[in-house]
Amino acid sequence: MPEKLLEVNHLRTSFFTAEGEVKSVSDVSYYVNRGEVIAIVGESGCGKSVTQMSVMQLVQTPPGRIIGGEVMFDGKSLLEYDAKSKEMRAIRGAGISMIFQEPMTSLNPVLTVGEQLSDVICTHSHLSKKEAWKKGIEALAAVGIPEPEARMRCYPFEMSGGMRQRVMIAISVACDSKLIIADEPTTALDVTTQAQVMDLLIDMVHKYNKSLIIITHNLGLVTRYAQRVYVMYAGKIVESGTTEKILTHPEHPYTLGLLKSVPRLQDDKDEELVPIMGAPPVLSKLPQECAFLPRCVYACDTCRKEKCPELRQVGDGHFVACHINVRENGTGAAGTPKASGTVREDAGEKGEILLKIEGLKMHFPVTKGVFGVHAGTVKAVDDISFTIRKGETFGLVGESGCGKTTTGKCILGINQPTDGSIYYKGRQIAGISAREFAPYRREIQLIFQDPYSSLDPRNSVYSILREAIICDGVSKTQKEISDRIHELLRIVDLDPGMSQRFPHEMSGGQRQRLGIARALACNPEVIVCDEPVSALDVSIQAQIINLFKKIQRELGITYLFVAHDLAVVRHISDNIGVMYLGHLVEVTKSSDLYANPIHPYTQALLSAVPITDYYEEQKRERIILQGEVPSPMNMPKGCPFHPRCAYATEQCRKEVPRLREAGGGHLVACHCAVH
Structure with missing residues (x-):
């Protein structure tokens, strides 16, 4: 039998507020074996993070308090220690380390990375500052950060989101912690950086025989990386089992609802997502019966009369807290039909051209010193062209910093383009004064992230x-x-x-x-949607995506949909443009892009997206992008993607490719793809 590193039994944590006792964690039990990767999933507010904060005794007191339960870590009962004791402080970091959701707020902005890293090492070892600094450099190198000696002297704001997340991982590596808790480690990251960070975490687990708890609402991550899954709802675990069992044979209606809500790359655009309707219960007013009852489509008389069900075994290592058998009352996750909606037939072929962007450039001069000496130019958007027809959705995808949002700001008149044209209803709106643009502000609106x-x-x-x-x-x-x-x-x-x-x-x-x-x-005629669902739970995300479609059907709104989640873009877009470092590298219909991606960067983006189909995910071919996105201040010569491209030739290193026809209206900017 595998040895248990962490075992939590009947843990209860509450927050005492003016509204009453908020039962954030209510009788939760789970375990983690040595060298194992588990996932804890659920909507925001279900108690995932508070459970792990309770394990580490990081719950703020007051108003929070651990009411009861047992936490056994590596043979030690953690709740017997005072939260501020030396023993508990030694366990935090050296025994259990935590990677927080937002590395920018969890790293001190006024201290260099080296100061923070060496300080943690000194706290949990007997090394001198000089030795700790050297070990910090080794830790940064171990997590794949280039030029680790130079990076030690950088401040967090001088690093990308992916780099900052790597620093957080380096801290856990440097402390030789046995258990890593990753709290939504990839929420704010684009898909390629997400894949790099998660692959690195899993590599650290295997290389150093660590254990990993992934707290997430991204079920794709669970499919790709976790061995076992715990599903939480309203402070309780409602289902647990192996990843294969949970994803292929979900037994709890909530688990099934989460899986239905997830947009999938392989689904047809015309299919509506099936969200979980309603909202989670208020934890200070939990009912005696099942907390999921008001949102459950399978609820029966037993659910309404009996108390909240306890976990019962339904298979080998598979437990569920539900009075009914979901599979006897409906189909499983894989066979669940999605509600079909009335969606326009290929809006890309209909309507007049509403927006036309030609040769758009947006360059930002960079100065340094008190005298504002010119230090370079950031080429945020560099010569892009595309059109959007009335009533269609044009998706703009790519990694963070590729110029998606800047393009939207140029269309909205927030930024004045350096060069190029923006035609709205045939009229040039780029470069006009604020007074001249005022009438267009009512017709072109923005939805923020x-x-x-x-x-x-x-x-x-x-x-x-x-x-x-x-x-x-x-x-x-x-x-x-x-x-x-x-x-x-x-x-x-x-x-x-x-x-x-x-x-x-x-x-x-x-x-x-x-x-x-x-x-x-x-x-408005046009709405620019800037990452409008990236911060939402999957069930809420599904509701908002369906709402966007409904509004478009009823009001004929035209969308520019900016996102880095390709599965979401697949479900809402008619045409898609893929951006990389200020350039459009591929433009085509939504269905064509996913069926036949031509540009190497698009292929890598699609392969980086984890999917919830367990068996399909296991056999998918992965394309791992090496290195970081180059600085837009120091653009590489030739194709901007060639430093990370496996197919780059000498021509790619010298000549910038232009968008060319690849057949059927499919445009691609790649020397290798068109030859």
């Missing part, structure tokens, strides 16, 4: 929408404004009764719906 930071926390829903309606420039009576606000809320599937709420009183999905309603307030 983070709905919380883009909504005024001091204004109610009514005030936020009222301001947007007034900006339309058309004089309206108070009744007309109220009627329009209620109409907008109904369009985005929000209860008009929520108009007096404030943003902090709404869930993440509701806030994003409010952001969409605000964008619709001026009756």
Whole structure:
């Protein structure tokens, strides 16, 4: 039998607030074997992170408190130690290390990477500062950071997101910790960086015989990397088992609902996602019966009458907390039909050209010193061209920093392009003054990535929408404004009764719906969607994607959809442009891109996306991109992708490829693909 490194039994953690006791962790039990990778999955607020913080005794007291339970780590009972004791401090880092969700906020911005890394090493060893510095360099080299000696003297803000996440992994390697807890380690990363970080983590686990707990809502990561899975809902574990069993034969309706919500690369665009309707329960008001009951489509009389079910064994190592048998009441995850929606037939062939971008360039000069000496130029967007027809969705995908958002800002008039043309309804809008652009602002709107930071926390829903309606420039009576606000809320599937709420009183999905309603307030023709679902849980993400489709069908809105999640883009886009380092490298119909990717970068992007089909994922061919994206201040000569391309030739190193026809309207910028 494998030796258990961590064993948690009946753990309970609560937060005592003015609203009552919030039961964040309610009777949770699980274990991790030595050298094993497990995943804990569930929606935001289900208790995943609080469970692991409780294990490390990092729950803030007050208001949080560990009520009861047992945590055994490497033969030691952790809850017997005081949270601030030397023994517990020694276990944190040397025994258990944690990689937090956002490395920028978990690394000190005013200290260099070397200072932070060597400080942690000194704390958990008897090494001198000089020896700790040397070991820090070795740790950075071990996690694949180039020029580790120079990087030790860098500040966190001078490194990319992927690099900062590697530094967090280096800390766990340097401390020789036995267990690594990775809390949403790839949420803010694009797919290629995500693959690099996760492959590195798994390599560290195997190389140094460590154990790994992955906390995530990304079920694709679970499929690719985890050996066993625990599914959490409302502070409890509702299903556990091997990854194969959980993904191919889910027994709990919540697990099945999560799997249905995930957009898949192989699905047809016309298929609607099936989200889990409703919202998770308030943890301070948990019912006696099953907490998932109000959202469950399989609920029966037993569910409504009996107390919350306990975990029961349904197979070898497979446990579920549910009164019913899902497979007897419906099909499994793989065979679940998706609701089909009425979607336009290839909008790329319909409608007039609404937006036309020709030779667009957006360069930012960089200065240094108090006298503003010119130090170089960042070529964020470098000579791109594409068109968007009325009523279609054009997806713009690529890694972080490739120029997607900058392109959207140029279209919105936020940035004045360095060169090139932007035609809207045949009229040139690039380079015109703010006063001349004012009429177009009502017709071209923006939906932000983070709905919380883009909504005024001091204004109610009514005030936020009222301001947007007034900006339309058309004089309206108070009744007309109220009627329009209620109409907008109904369009985005929000209860008009929520108009007096404030943003902090709404869930993440509701806030994003409010952001969409605000964008619709001026009756726009075009909406630029900047990563609108990247920070949302899969179930909420599915609701928002379906909402975008519904609005487009009913109102004929045209979208520029900026994202790095190719599965999401697949479900919403008619045509897709792939960007790399300011250049468009491939443009074609959505179906063609996924069926026949031509550019090596597109192929690598698609292979980096983990999928939830367990057996298909095991046999997929992986294309691993080596190295980091070059700096846009120091662009390589020739093709910008050639330093990372396995097919690069001498021509690629000297000559920048242009978009060329590859057949059937499929455009690609690659010397190797067209010869």
